[in-house]
Amino acid sequence: MAHPSQLGFQDAASPLMEELLHFHDHALMIVILISTMVLYIILAMVTAKLTDKLVLDSQEIEIIWTVLPAIILILIALPSLRISYLMDEINDPHLTIKAMGHQWYWSYEYTDYEDLGFDSYMTPTQDLTPGQFRLLEADHRMVTPVESPIRVLISAEDVLHSWAIPALGVKVDAVPGRLNQTTFIISRPGVFFGQCSEICGANHSFMPIVVEAVPLQHFENWSSLMIEEA
Amino acid sequence: MLHLTAGRVGSLLARRATAALTNSSVRMASHGHDVAEMVDMSQPLYVDRVDIPLPDRPYKDTLSPAEESLKQKEKGPWSQLSKEEKLALYRLKFCQTFPEMQEPSAEWKTVLGGIFIFLGLTGLVVWWQKVYVYPARPRTFDDDWQAKQKCIDTVCHDRSHGLWLLFLSFSRGLAKNNHEEVILLYTQIKLEVVGFF
Numbered sequence: 001m002a003h004p005s006q007l008g009f010q011d012a013a014s015p016l017m018e019e020l021l022h023f024h025d026h027a028l029m030i031v032i033l034i035s036t037m038v039l040y041i042i043l044a045m046v047t048a049k050l051t052d053k054l055v056l057d058s059q060e061i062e063i064i065w066t067v068l069p070a071i072i073l074i075l076i077a078l079p080s081l082r083i084s085y086l087m088d089e090i091n092d093p094h095l096t097i098k099a100m101g102h103q104w105y106w107s108y109e110y111t112d113y114e115d116l117g118f119d120s121y122m123t124p125t126q127d128l129t130p131g132q133f134r135l136l137e138a139d140h141r142m143v144t145p146v147e148s149p150i151r152v153l154i155s156a157e158d159v160l161h162s163w164a165i166p167a168l169g170v171k172v173d174a175v176p177g178r179l180n181q182t183t184f185i186i187s188r189p190g191v192f193f194g195q196c197s198e199i200c201g202a203n204h205s206f207m208p209i210v211v212e213a214v215p216l217q218h219f220e221n222w223s224s225l226m227i228e229e230a
Numbered sequence: 231m232l233h234l235t236a237g238r239v240g241s242l243l244a245r246r247a248t249a250a251l252t253n254s255s256v257r258m259a260s261h262g263h264d265v266a267e268m269v270d271m272s273q274p275l276y277v278d279r280v281d282i283p284l285p286d287r288p289y290k291d292t293l294s295p296a297e298e299s300l301k302q303k304e305k306g307p308w309s310q311l312s313k314e315e316k317l318a319l320y321r322l323k324f325c326q327t328f329p330e331m332q333e334p335s336a337e338w339k340t341v342l343g344g345i346f347i348f349l350g351l352t353g354l355v356v357w358w359q360k361v362y363v364y365p366a367r368p369r370t371f372d373d374d375w376q377a378k379q380k381c382i383d384t385v386c387h388d389r390s391h392g393l394w395l396l397f398l399s400f401s402r403g404l405a406k407n408n409h410e411e412v413i414l415l416y417t418q419i420k421l422e423v424v425g426f427f
Contacts, residue, residue, distance in 0.1 A: 051281040125368060131378030134370040 001133065001167070001193045010167045013192055013213070014184045017169030019083050027076055034072075093151035093183055097142065101154070101161030101174035101196070104203035108142045114227050122206045136193045141210040145219040146189045154180045162197035165211055171197055186213040278326045288323045297322060 002010055012018040098109040102119075110116040123137040144150050154163045156174035164171035172182045186192075194209040214222070259265050274286035293301065297318075303311065304319055311319070320327075369375060 053281060125370070128370065130375050132370075133379065134368055 001136065001191075012169070013167040013186055013188055013190065014169055015187060016083075016087060016184060017167065018187075019086065020169050023079050023083055026079060030072060030076060091149045091183055094148040095145065096151045096153065097144070098153045098155070099142070099163050099174070099209075101156040101158075101163065101200070101207075103158050103201050104196075104207045106138075106142075106161075106163070106196075106207060106209060108140075110223060114223075116223060116227050116230070118226065118230075120210065122208050133193065135206065136195070136208050136210070138208055138210045141191070141212040143212045143214060143219055143222050144186060145216045146186050146213040148216070149183055149185050151181060151183045154182065159200045160198045161200050161207070163194070163209060164197040165192050165194035165209060167192045167194075168211070170194075173198060186211070189213050189215065276325070278324075278331050280328065280331060285324075289325045290322045293322070 009017075009021055009024065012021055095110070096112055098111070100107045100109070105119050105121045107117060107119045118140050120138045120140045120142065122135065123132065123139055125134050128134060128137065152163070152170075152172070154172045154174045155178060156176045158176060160176070161174040162171060163174055168184050168186065170182055170184055172180045174180070190213055192211045192213070194211075196204055196207045196209070198204075200207075276285045276287055276289055279285075290297070300315060300318060301322070303315070308316075
C-alpha cells in the first residue's frame with residue numbers, strides 16, 4: 001500500500017504492473033534528459049554576452065530538431081504499444097469474480113462453483129483496531145488465490161464507480177448496464193488496497209477495495225467457510 | 231559540433247554576400263513578379279545598445295557655438311586635443327559608455343521583496359486555516375498507532391519513518407507491552423508472507 005509522502009508508484013504485485021513501472025522509468029528518463037538539455041540551452045542563451053545579429057536560418061539544425069524528436073517518439077511508442085497489446089492477450093483464468101459497485105460499497109460474487117456473494121463496506125474510523133489503515137480497511141476482503149490468472153467482471157448497480165488497485169495496475173470503470181472485464185495475476189501473497197476511482201456521491205472517498213492474495217489451500221478454506229456462514 | 235573548415239566558411243560567406251547584395255525585391259523581380267521599388271523611410275535613431283556600437287546618428291545633433299568650434303578643432307590633428315576635449319567630444323557623439331550601459335540595476339531587490347511578501351501572506355492564510363478550519367487530527371497518525379501497523383518496516387512507511395518507528399517500538403515511550411506486541415506482529419507477518427515458500 002502507499003506510505004505517507006510517497007511520490008512514486010507502489011511496489012508491483014502483478015507482472016503487468018512491473019512492466020508499467022519499467023516503462024514509466026524509461027519515459028521519465030527521456031523527459032528528464034530533454035528537460036535538462038533545454039534548461040541548459042536556456043541558461044546559456046540568457047547568460048551569453050554576445051549577440052549574433054545576422055542569424056537568418058539554418059537548414060542543418062532544422063533537420064536535426066525534426067528528425068531527432070521523431071526518433072525519440074518512436075522509442076517511446078514501441079514499448080508503450082507492446083504493453084498495450086500485452087494487456088489484451090487471451091489468457092485462461094482459473095477463477096471469475098464479479099465486482100459490483102453500489103452507493104457506497106462493493107459487492108463480490110464468486111459463482112463458478114457455488115453461490116458465494118458478500119458486501120464489502122469500509123471500516124469506519126472509530127471502529128478501527130489499533131494498527132489498521134484509516135479509510136482503506138473493509139469488513140470483508142476479496143480473497144483470491146496467488147499466482148493464478150483471475151478474471152474480474154465489473155459493473156455497477158446505480159451510478160458510475162471505478163474498481164482500482166494501484167499495486168496490481170488495475171483500474172476499470174464500473175458502468176451501470178455494462179459489464180467490463182479485466183484479468184490479472186497476483187505474483188505474491190499479501191493484502192492490496194485500492195479506492196473507488198469515479199465520483200459517485202457523498203461517500204465516494206469511503207468505499208475502498210481490499211484484495212487479499214493467499215495460497216490456494218487457504219483460499220479453498222476461506223470460501224468453504226464463507227459459504228457455510230451465509 | 232560542426233567543424234568549420236575553410237571550404238565551409240567560404241561557402242557560408244558567399245551565401246551571406248549574395249543574400250545581402252540581392253534584396254528580396256530584386257530576387258522577386260528576376261523571377262517574373264512585378265514589384266514596386268522599396269524605399270527606406272525610417273528616421274535615423276540614436277540607441278545605447280551593446281550590439282549596436284555605432285548608432286545611426288550622433289547623440290547631440292544641435293550644437294552650441296562652443297561645441298561647434300570643438301567639432302572644427304576635431305578636424306585637425308587629434309594629438310592637439312586635451313583630455314577634457316576628447317571626453318567632451320565623446321559625450322557629444324554618445325550618451326552612455328559601455329560600462330554605463332551594462333551596469334546592473336537594483337530591480338532584483340524589489341522582485342525578491344515582492345515574492346517574500348506574498349509568501350508571508352500565504353503563510354498567514356495557511357496558519358489561519360490550521361486554527362479555524364481543519365478538524366482534529368485522526369488518531370491513526372499517532373506514533374503508537376503507526377507502530378502497530380503491519381509491515382512496520384520500510385514497506386508501507388517510507389524509509390526514515392519506518393526506521394524511526396522500529397526505534398520507537400524498541401525504546402522508551404510505547405510501553406513494554408506494546409513493543410512485545412509489535413515484535414510478535416512483525417514475526418507473524420514474516421511467517422505469513424515468507425513461510426509458504
